Amino acid sequence: MxxxxxxxxxxxxxxxxxxxxxxxxxxxxxxxxxxxxxxxxxxxxxxxxxxxxxxxxxxxxxxxxxxxxxxxxxxxxxxxxxxxxxxxxxxxxxxxxxxxxxxxxAIFAGTECVIEGYRAKNDLLNGTLAGCITGGALAAPAGPQATALGCAGFAAFSLAIDSYMRKTNYDD
Known part of the structure; x- marks a missing residue:
């Protein structure tokens, strides 16, 4: 053998x-x-x-x-x-x-991993929440309005990318 x-x-x-x-x-x-x-x-x-x-x-x-x-x-x-x-x-x-x-x-991957472990699910919400936390954390020194915009913007971007990556048929 x-x-x-x-x-x-x-x-x-x-x-x-x-x-x-x-x-x-x-x-x-x-x-x-x-x-x-x-x-x-x-x-x-x-x-x-x-x-x-x-x-x-x-x-x-x-x-x-x-x-x-x-x-x-x-x-x-x-x-x-x-x-x-x-x-x-x-x-x-x-x-x-x-x-x-x-x-x-590092912030995004760590946050998404912790959220996934806590929720015990692998779905779109994990990346969206991690995006919100990451965007908010990065924008926090600029104030509360920037934190909210950073959260919303990064969450939307994460949702769009994650949704595209989870599509089964890319030829549509």
């Missing part, structure tokens, strides 16, 4: 295959837990936000060098210094975007 899960001599699992099965079950348990989902969503959001931020920063034409009242002073710098300042600006914009995407991903 060429199955790697069985040892050469008998019908039982060899030690390495048994360790692999234990490791797989442990990884699955972490990925199904709310802290695991929150951490993975935060990290993946950070990576996606960084890539998105880098792309958007590279496409910006209104960089501080162009809108700066001392633009002539910057333009008079050597090319190496101009590039250094431009790349530093791109890096800071990219990092800012990465932090924001990571925060949104």
């Amino acid at each position: 060429n199955n790697p899960l069985f040892s050469k001599g008998g019908g039982g699992m060899d030690e390495q295959a048994l360790q692999q099965q234990v490791m797989i079950k442990q990884m699955q348990a972490v990925m199904e837990s709310c802290p695991g989902k929150t951490a993975v969503s935060g990290v993946m959001g950070f990576a996606l936000g960084g890539a998105f931020g880098l792309f958007m920063a590279s496409m910006q034409y209104d960089t501080p060098m162009a809108t700066n009242p001392n633009a002539t002073a910057i333009q008079s710098l050597p090319l190496k210094e101009q590039l250094k300042k431009g790349f530093r600006d791109m890096g800071s914009r990219s990092f800012s975007s990465a932090k924001n995407f990571g925060k949104v991903g």
